[in-house]
Amino acid sequence: MDFNYSEHHQILASSLRRYLADTYSIDDRGQLAYRAPYHSREIWAGLAKMGILGAFVGEQQGGFGGTAQDVLVIFEELGRALCAEPVLANLLCLRLLAVFPSSDLLEAVIAGETRMALAVCEPQVSCDLTCIETTARQVGRSWFLNGRKSAIYGAPGADHLLVVARADQGLGLFLLESPQIIEAAMIDGGGIAELVMDDLAVKLIAADCAREIEDALDIGRVALCAEAVGAMTRLIDLTVDYLKQREQFGRALASFQALQHRVVDMMVELEQCRSITIAAVASYGTSEQSRLVAMAKNLVGRMATKIAEESIQLHGGIGMTWEYPGSHYAKRLVMIDHQLGDQNDHLLRLIKLNKGGAQATAV
Amino acid sequence: MNLELSSSERSFQHEVRNFIAERLPSDIAEKVKAGKELSKCDFLRWQAILNEKGWLAATWPKEYGGTDWTPVERHIFAEGCALNGAPRIPAFGLNMLGPVLIKFGTEQQKREMLPRILDGRDWWCQGYSEPGAGSDLASLKTRAVRDGNDYIVNGQKAWTTLGQHANKIFCLVRTSTEGKPQEGISFVLIYLNTPGVEMRPIRLIDGSCEVNEVFFTDVRVPVGNLVGEENQGWTIAKYLLTHERTNIAGIGFSIRDLRRYHKLADQIVRDGRKLADNPVYAARAAELDAELEALRVTNLRMLINTRDGAAGITESSLLKLKGTQIRQALQDLYRSALGPHAAPIAHDLSEDELSVPAEAARAAPIYFNHRKLSIFGGSNEIQRNIVAKALFGN
Numbered sequence: 001m002d003f004n005y006s007e008h009h010q011i012l013a014s015s016l017r018r019y020l021a022d023t024y025s026i027d028d029r030g031q032l033a034y035r036a037p038y039h040s041r042e043i044w045a046g047l048a049k050m051g052i053l054g055a056f057v058g059e060q061q062g063g064f065g066g067t068a069q070d071v072l073v074i075f076e077e078l079g080r081a082l083c084a085e086p087v088l089a090n091l092l093c094l095r096l097l098a099v100f101p102s103s104d105l106l107e108a109v110i111a112g113e114t115r116m117a118l119a120v121c122e123p124q125v126s127c128d129l130t131c132i133e134t135t136a137r138q139v140g141r142s143w144f145l146n147g148r149k150s151a152i153y154g155a156p157g158a159d160h161l162l163v164v165a166r167a168d169q170g171l172g173l174f175l176l177e178s179p180q181i182i183e184a185a186m187i188d189g190g191g192i193a194e195l196v197m198d199d200l201a202v203k204l205i206a207a208d209c210a211r212e213i214e215d216a217l218d219i220g221r222v223a224l225c226a227e228a229v230g231a232m233t234r235l236i237d238l239t240v241d242y243l244k245q246r247e248q249f250g251r252a253l254a255s256f257q258a259l260q261h262r263v264v265d266m267m268v269e270l271e272q273c274r275s276i277t278i279a280a281v282a283s284y285g286t287s288e289q290s291r292l293v294a295m296a297k298n299l300v301g302r303m304a305t306k307i308a309e310e311s312i313q314l315h316g317g318i319g320m321t322w323e324y325p326g327s328h329y330a331k332r333l334v335m336i337d338h339q340l341g342d343q344n345d346h347l348l349r350l351i352k353l354n355k356g357g358a359q360a361t362a363v
Numbered sequence: 364m365n366l367e368l369s370s371s372e373r374s375f376q377h378e379v380r381n382f383i384a385e386r387l388p389s390d391i392a393e394k395v396k397a398g399k400e401l402s403k404c405d406f407l408r409w410q411a412i413l414n415e416k417g418w419l420a421a422t423w424p425k426e427y428g429g430t431d432w433t434p435v436e437r438h439i440f441a442e443g444c445a446l447n448g449a450p451r452i453p454a455f456g457l458n459m460l461g462p463v464l465i466k467f468g469t470e471q472q473k474r475e476m477l478p479r480i481l482d483g484r485d486w487w488c489q490g491y492s493e494p495g496a497g498s499d500l501a502s503l504k505t506r507a508v509r510d511g512n513d514y515i516v517n518g519q520k521a522w523t524t525l526g527q528h529a530n531k532i533f534c535l536v537r538t539s540t541e542g543k544p545q546e547g548i549s550f551v552l553i554y555l556n557t558p559g560v561e562m563r564p565i566r567l568i569d570g571s572c573e574v575n576e577v578f579f580t581d582v583r584v585p586v587g588n589l590v591g592e593e594n595q596g597w598t599i600a601k602y603l604l605t606h607e608r609t610n611i612a613g614i615g616f617s618i619r620d621l622r623r624y625h626k627l628a629d630q631i632v633r634d635g636r637k638l639a640d641n642p643v644y645a646a647r648a649a650e651l652d653a654e655l656e657a658l659r660v661t662n663l664r665m666l667i668n669t670r671d672g673a674a675g676i677t678e679s680s681l682l683k684l685k686g687t688q689i690r691q692a693l694q695d696l697y698r699s700a701l702g703p704h705a706a707p708i709a710h711d712l713s714e715d716e717l718s719v720p721a722e723a724a725r726a727a728p729i730y731f732n733h734r735k736l737s738i739f740g741g742s743n744e745i746q747r748n749i750v751a752k753a754l755f756g757n
């Protein structure tokens with residue numbers, strides 16, 4: 001048993017941390033993350049050049065990694081730096097393109113030349129793929145989609161979308177080139193979009209691939225958990241520093257036991273989130289994947305929200321300001337819970353899995 | 364990074380399971396699983412079985428009859444014991460005094476005391492807390508005054524766990540009132556049959572009597588029973604508190620309790636449906652399941668990272684905090700699962716007269732007993748202070 005990162009992962013983490021520190025300060029983020037296209041072509045090219053996108057795909061598919069651990073290491077650093085670049089959207093697409101290698105898209109995304117996003121959520125579907133209502137209709141060799149996709153994270157600025165829709169054969173995956181989307185900025189930075197489909201012509205990627213889509217979403221959930229761990233680590237550091245500096249009643253806030261204990265409780269939950277994320281990473285690709293990913297997304301969702309709320313409270317008025325970096329970390333942590341199924345969605349998933357006869361707790 | 368057990372750890376896990384299955388007496392396992400009080404004889408029988416196997420002193424070096432286990436092996440053993448209804452071995456001799464004697468004791472103390480701990484001739488108890496010195500242990504007042512080759516001890520200790528079974532007690536006593544309160548404390552060994560020692564049981568919230576008060580009136584203790592230097596007991600006390608951290612999170616107990624809950628929720632029908640099908644209960648159990656899974660990994664991460672046994676003060680405080688929160692939450696869930704049937708004091712009725720499964724009959728007393736977890740061993744507030752000190756540096 002060994003909880004240390006390999007030398008390769010240590011180097012990956014430290015070089016990504018250095019790159020983001022140099023190019024993506026919190027001030028730069030403020031300029032980039034809230035204005036269309038909500039991210040930077042230069043930084044995207046830089047990340048691709050570092051091999052960040054290639055690290056999400058195995059060597060046989062043209063990448064440099066592809067394990068859940070690669071995802072963990074990278075997203076923890078993205079979270080620490082509060083990076084709002086659409087890495088998650090491209091992770092999801094890369095994982096699917098790697099399973100269904102149909103074109104030279106995979107190579108172009110790894111190189112940072114083409115950006116993509118996955119359209120899976122719908123106004124009435126956030127997590128459960130069995131409820132997808134968008135339909136795919138085949139006419140000869142052509143395919144047409146009908147329905148509406150919402151909350152397409154990372155879609156603004158994307159060249160193409162992968163769209164999940166229901167076909168006769170099952171849940172299918174379709175490529176939509178140069179989509180017309182309705183864009184919006186997100187409260188936590190980055191862009192989001194909606195897509196209305198009225199007999200929209202698309203290309204078929206795979207006709208029956210619910211399992212592969214669920215696997216891609218699961219790796220995305222692992223990525224969000226790792227991002228949250230990175231962001232929570234940084235936010236707790238900010239909170240500790242602030243409590244040491246700020247004086248009230250003639251002494252540092254850090255000297256008040258009531259406040260100290262709240263920070264310690266945040267620390268405890270951070271360690272728990274780190275652990276369950278590691279457990280989910282270790283389970284990826286095994287029979288335990290669904291259960292542990294659901295556990296991780298549930299626990300991290302609950303605790304990321306708690307830590308965000310506590311950090312704002314502990315900062316007092318400063319925590320409420322746009323100017324203060326901590327407030328942006330808090331927003332991101334709360335919104336992470338909303339992505340790819342929230343704590344309640346994953347609690348339901350866990351309950352269903354428990355009913356299915358899964359062991360209550362592995363030994 | 365790799366969460367798998369190594370092949371030798373896996374075979375050790377099998378060996379532990381097989382050993383417990385073959386050698387743990389079933390009457391003892393049944394008592395443990397039902398949450399019943401164990402007799403001194405029950406403890407000693409299991410202790411003798413472990414001693415014969417060489418598995419009793421998990422934390423001692425091999426030269427003194429210990430196991431030399433790695434932290435992971437200790438975890439595997441503790442988990443195996445907890446899951447299979449083995450009694451928890453009282454820690455006072457084996458995990459507290461033993462390591463202290465090995466580090467601070469004289470050759471004679473080691474030669475005399477250690478074998479008697481292993482073979483069960485001595486049952487030690489701990490004289491730390493006093494009525495006026497709980498979490499603030501440095502304010503203890505029990506005094507030891509030098510008189511020739513003896514100390515004369517006067518004072519009172521409290522919360523002496525399982526002291527009713529003990530023949531000896533290790534105590535922190537005040538040997539000086541000068542300087543900082545921590546600097547005038549010594550660590551002495553007292554035989555409970557010495558004239559002037561009196562032990563009285565304290566009845567607890569759940570009706571049990573597992574703790575005691577100990578009174579010392581002009582008790583003569585030979586100077587040879589001092590461990591380490593006079594007035595340096597605080598160093599020993601701190602060493603003792605940070606030494607044994609293997610099972611502080613109680614993972615095995617929580618896993619067992621969650622399994623017991625699922626079994627109960629499958630048996631109990633309330634208001635027209637199985638409790639297992641009640642979404643509120645299913646959610647509470649699933650959330651705890653996720654927290655427990657996280658704690659298992661947290662525990663292993665922290666154990667492995669504190670392999671030298673020296674660095675783990677903050678980590679063990681974190682483990683104690685979360686571990687006790689989860690154990691208490693599980694008892695709360697188990698008790699509430701019984702609804703109105705949780706109210707009777709089980710030992711007032713025979714188990715077959717109750718309308719709940721026999722195993723569940725003691726749910727409420729055990730829930731109340733478990734409130735101690737966040738109080739003893741340094742209250743959870745003290746654990747937060749320890750972590751805060753590391754975070755804020757003041």
